[in-house]
Amino acid sequence: MSTRLRNNGLGLFFGGLFLLAVVGEALVGHSDYNHVQAAHHSDGISLARYLTSSSFGADLLENWQSEYLQFTLYILSTVWLLQRGSPESKPLDQAGGESDEAQLIGSHARKNSPLWARVGGLRTRLYSNSLVIVMTAIWLGSWGVQAVAGRVSYNANQLSHQEAAVNLGQYLGTSDFWNRTLQNWQSELLAVGSMAVLSIYLRQRGSPESKPVGSPHDATGVTG
Amino acid sequence: MLRRALLLMAAAALCLSATGCGGGADRAQARATTERFFAALQRHDGSGACAQLSKDTRASIESQVSKPCADAIGSLSLKPERVMSVQVFITNAKADVSGGESVFLDRDKEGWRVSAVGCKPQGGTPTNIPFDCEAQA
Numbered sequence A: 001m002s003t004r005l006r007n008n009g010l011g012l013f014f015g016g017l018f019l020l021a022v023v024g025e026a027l028v029g030h031s032d033y034n035h036v037q038a039a040h041h042s043d044g045i046s047l048a049r050y051l052t053s054s055s056f057g058a059d060l061l062e063n064w065q066s067e068y069l070q071f072t073l074y075i076l077s078t079v080w081l082l083q084r085g086s087p088e089s090k091p092l093d094q095a096g097g098e099s100d101e102a103q104l105i106g107s108h109a110r111k112n113s114p115l116w117a118r119v120g121g122l123r124t125r126l127y128s129n130s131l132v133i134v135m136t137a138i139w140l141g142s143w144g145v146q147a148v149a150g151r152v153s154y155n156a157n158q159l160s161h162q163e164a165a166v167n168l169g170q171y172l173g174t175s176d177f178w179n180r181t182l183q184n185w186q187s188e189l190l191a192v193g194s195m196a197v198l199s200i201y202l203r204q205r206g207s208p209e210s211k212p213v214g215s216p217h218d219a220t221g222v223t224g
Numbered sequence B: 001m002l003r004r005a006l007l008l009m010a011a012a013a014l015c016l017s018a019t020g021c022g023g024g025a026d027r028a029q030a031r032a033t034t035e036r037f038f039a040a041l042q043r044h045d046g047s048g049a050c051a052q053l054s055k056d057t058r059a060s061i062e063s064q065v066s067k068p069c070a071d072a073i074g075s076l077s078l079k080p081e082r083v084m085s086v087q088v089f090i091t092n093a094k095a096d097v098s099g100g101e102s103v104f105l106d107r108d109k110e111g112w113r114v115s116a117v118g119c120k121p122q123g124g125t126p127t128n129i130p131f132d133c134e135a136q137a
Helices: A002-007 A009-039 A047-051 A054-080 A121-128 A130-160 A175-201 B002-017 B023-042 B046-050 B055-065 B069-075
Strands: B083-089 B092-097 B102-108 B111-120 B132-136
Touching: A002 A009, A009 A047, A009 A054, A047 A054, A054 A130, A054 A175, A121 A130, A130 A175, A130 B083, A130 B092, A130 B102, B023 B046, B023 B083, B023 B092, B023 B102, B023 B111, B046 B069, B055 B069, B055 B111, B055 B132
Parallel strands: none
Antiparallel strands: B083 B092, B092 B102, B102 B111, B111 B132
C-alpha cells in the first residue's frame, strides 16, 4: 500500500490539492456571488444552485483552458525551440521530431514499447502525437465551455442593468470574453517562460525540473 | 477515457448554455409571473399587479407617484400585453411582449418578480445602452 502511494505520489498530491482548491473556489465564489446579489438588492442563491450556474462554470473553465493551452504550447514548442542552458530544452543539436531510432518506434521499438509505437503506419503517427492531440482537445473544449458559460454569466449582468442579451457570436467579440481569456494566458505564458530561463542559472536539488546543482550554466537538456 | 471527458464537457456546455442547469422551469416561471402581471393590469387589479413586482420596484413606483403601489400602477403608461418570448440567465430574465416592449425580472426567495416594466430600446445598440423603462427598481 505504502509503495503504491509512494509510486503515485505526484499524481495523488496534485489531485488532492486540485480537489481542495476547487472546493475552496466553490465556497468563496458562492459567497462572492451572493455579496454582489446583495449589493444589487437581490436575494442570494443556494450553494447547489451556484455550483450548477454558468457563473461558477465560466470562472472554473477560464482557468482550465489557459493551463491546457500553456502545456500544449510547451510540449509542442520544445520539439523545435531550444534554450541554451535550460533543463527544459533538449540538447542544442536535437531540434525537431528526431529519428525513429531515438524515438523507439517501428522496427526500433522494444519488446515492452506500447503496441501503437510498434505497429507503424497511421496508428504510430497518431500515438507519436497523442499527448498534444489530447491536450489540444481539452484546451479547445474547456475554452468553448468557458465561452458558452461566460456568455450566460455576462447576459445575467446585462439583464440586471436592463440591457439586451448577446448571442454567442457577439459574446466572442466582447471585452469580457477576451479579458477573461487574456488575463489567464499572460500569467501562464509568463510562468512557463520564466521557468525555462530561470532554470539556466538557478537550481533545486533533487528536482527533475532543475539541472544538478553543480551543472554549469551552459549545460543544456540536463536534468538532475 | 478521452471520449468520456469530451462527453462530460459537451454535457457541461449544454447545461451551462441555458441558465445554468434547470433553465426550462425558470423560463416557465418567469413567463407565468409576467402573464400574471398583465392579467392583473387588464382587470384593473392594482394589488394583483403590484404583487408580481420586486420590493424595490414597488418602492420606486410609490416614490415616483407618492401613492401606494396598488393605486399608483394604473397611472403609469402600461397596457396589457401578450408574452412573446422569454430569456433567462441565472437569476435574471427578460420577457419580450406583443407591443414591442420588454419586461425585466429578477429571481428572489419568493420566485420570479418583475424588476422593470414598459422597457423600450433607446436606439443605438441595445446590448450597450440600457432600455428606457416606465418603471424600474
